[in-house]
Amino acid sequence: MLETRKASAVNGQQVLDVKMYINGKWKDASDNQTREVINPATGEVIAYAAEGTIADAREAIFAAREAFESGVWSDLPPMERAAYLYKIADKIEEQAEEMAKLETADNGKPLREAGFDMGDAAACFRYYAGMITQPDGQTYHVADPMQAMVVREPIGVCGLIVPWNFPLLMSVWKIAPALAAGNTIVFKPSEITPINPTNLIKIIEEAGVPKGVVNLVHGAGPVVGNEIASHKEIDMVSFTGGTKTGKHIMKAAADTIKKVSLELGGKSPNIIFADADFDVAVDYALFGIYCGSGQVCSAGSRILVEEGIYDQFIKRFTERAKQIKVGPGLDEETEMGPLVSKEHMEKVLSYIELGKKEGARLLFGGERLTGENLGNGYFVAPTAFADTTLEMRIVQEEIFGPVAAIQKFSGEEEAIRLANGTDYGLAGAVFTADGAKAMRVIKKLRAGITWINSYHPTYNEAPWGGYKQSGIGRSLGTFGLEEFQEIKQININMQVEETGWFKN
Ligand code: NAD
Numbered sequence: 001m002l003e004t005r006k007a008s009a010v011n012g013q014q015v016l017d018v019k020m021y022i023n024g025k026w027k028d029a030s031d032n033q034t035r036e037v038i039n040p041a042t043g044e045v046i047a048y049a050a051e052g053t054i055a056d057a058r059e060a061i062f063a064a065r066e067a068f069e070s071g072v073w074s075d076l077p078p079m080e081r082a083a084y085l086y087k088i089a090d091k092i093e094e095q096a097e098e099m100a101k102l103e104t105a106d107n108g109k110p111l112r113e114a115g116f117d118m119g120d121a122a123a124c125f126r127y128y129a130g131m132i133t134q135p136d137g138q139t140y141h142v143a144d145p146m147q148a149m150v151v152r153e154p155i156g157v158c159g160l161i162v163p164w165n166f167p168l169l170m171s172v173w174k175i176a177p178a179l180a181a182g183n184t185i186v187f188k189p190s191e192i193t194p195i196n197p198t199n200l201i202k203i204i205e206e207a208g209v210p211k212g213v214v215n216l217v218h219g220a221g222p223v224v225g226n227e228i229a230s231h232k233e234i235d236m237v238s239f240t241g242g243t244k245t246g247k248h249i250m251k252a253a254a255d256t257i258k259k260v261s262l263e264l265g266g267k268s269p270n271i272i273f274a275d276a277d278f279d280v281a282v283d284y285a286l287f288g289i290y291c292g293s294g295q296v297c298s299a300g301s302r303i304l305v306e307e308g309i310y311d312q313f314i315k316r317f318t319e320r321a322k323q324i325k326v327g328p329g330l331d332e333e334t335e336m337g338p339l340v341s342k343e344h345m346e347k348v349l350s351y352i353e354l355g356k357k358e359g360a361r362l363l364f365g366g367e368r369l370t371g372e373n374l375g376n377g378y379f380v381a382p383t384a385f386a387d388t389t390l391e392m393r394i395v396q397e398e399i400f401g402p403v404a405a406i407q408k409f410s411g412e413e414e415a416i417r418l419a420n421g422t423d424y425g426l427a428g429a430v431f432t433a434d435g436a437k438a439m440r441v442i443k444k445l446r447a448g449i450t451w452i453n454s455y456h457p458t459y460n461e462a463p464w465g466g467y468k469q470s471g472i473g474r475s476l477g478t479f480g481l482e483e484f485q486e487i488k489q490i491n492i493n494m495q496v497e498e499t500g501w502f503k504n
Contacts (some may be wrong), residue, residue: 001098001199016047018194020056020072021201023063024211026280028053028394029219030302032320035191040108040338041328042377049194052219057186057227060215064184065233066159066211069216073180078132078430092122095203095392099196100167103463104329106195107167108337108378109292111329116339121172121461127460128180131481145495147330152485154182155259156235159228161221163241164190164196164340165295173475174238180482184213186234192341194218194281221245232256238483239263243398243424243469256393257280263297263465265398266426270300270455271441274308280453282316288429288455290324290382293336294402298427299456302395303406310408317406318363321382327373338378339401345357345378348401352383355394357376360385360405390421398424412437416444426468429455448474
């Protein structure tokens, strides 16, 4: 666990000291700069994180390169690499309770959500530990006397850049498969939530992973992140974050033709037909948008409701949403926590103002919440707009907050047209009692992750990623490992003699 620094300059309380980990050493930034880490439920400083520089990023990149070339990790038999990953999973589980509290303090999410994330993180390491020891590759029956085969190899040095909405889990979705595949890594968590990503690296160190294999650099995206995306010694950049940043990453990576994997934003449709189980559909619609305060890439932020049940849906959805208990994540009663930062809260509130200007009908919420236990936290009430239309910016753009845009549709064809009507294509769901209709609609949905009569369940075993401007590539499942592997063709000559092509 992270060490405690003496006192915050702001309020005199004890705060955490979040360092970087480069070539097996814990370090401050090369110019000793730090950044405040804020608890979004209170507005208080809970840590100071090293603010990495370009020089720090380069040191980490060279350390990862040296470790990769040495074979200290990539040449290990997969069973041995797997043993490290199992050890990491065990250690996450041992510390899960404390880490869940830190996740809540850093990100704001309710403790029960953070608890799930810790369990999923440990399971993800175990999943890839198991997978890397399984047979893979292919053989090809080409003309005699040749035999062709394909083997999978690590890519090399992987740059991993992640966001703040699942600080530990988004880190693990990349680190577990990247390490399983035999790569070395340079890892940059979000500057907003560096605490558990750093604890994870401590755990990896304690598990005995050799120095240089895993390197952690904190700092600003346009500085450290950009250096990782553009540096020649990085063979692949795997990024999760906003679509706008994803475009920067692709451009930064272009000059060195590195492999780019992108998990980006979404504006996902949740389609509710009139024949659906009404209470179940309302329940999942609430879960789809308000879980994680709407700060979930796959959030069901566009709720498309068939005309026959539109008014009834709005009535019930409003009644239930108004009962959601908003508060600090550490409170057991809390069902929805704050937004992650003041800047993000202001962005979400500005979208709510925009929705009003665009003529959408505000059903409830729409304001910052203050009061007894909310103090200086960044709380925004669950909010919904009805009568939204496809042209509105609140329907087209990712708000990434507890703001639902509800839209009426008539029949299957219109549902599909509206559902596919944005630049995003991450996720989507259909609620109906008609199985054939559910499949017809899902098959037309231009999205990578879909549910029928459900919303949000995510599995380590199944691929995660988007169509269109929601990304390139997949996390998790077998695809998640393949992202971090090169494919090599090997041709074996079974008759070792001259070709006779040239006469002399
Ligand atoms: P962000 O794009 O602002 O930042 C993500 C990471 O990129 C951070 O570590 C940041 O420091 C870094 N970064 C920022 N600018 C950079 C640059 N120019 N070069 C390199 N790195 C840079 O995203 P965020 O606000 O942290 O996270 C929210 C976004 O993440 C949402 O759009 C959400 O949908 C998306 N997200 C997607 C998935 C998915 O699986 N598709 C999962 C979680 C979050």
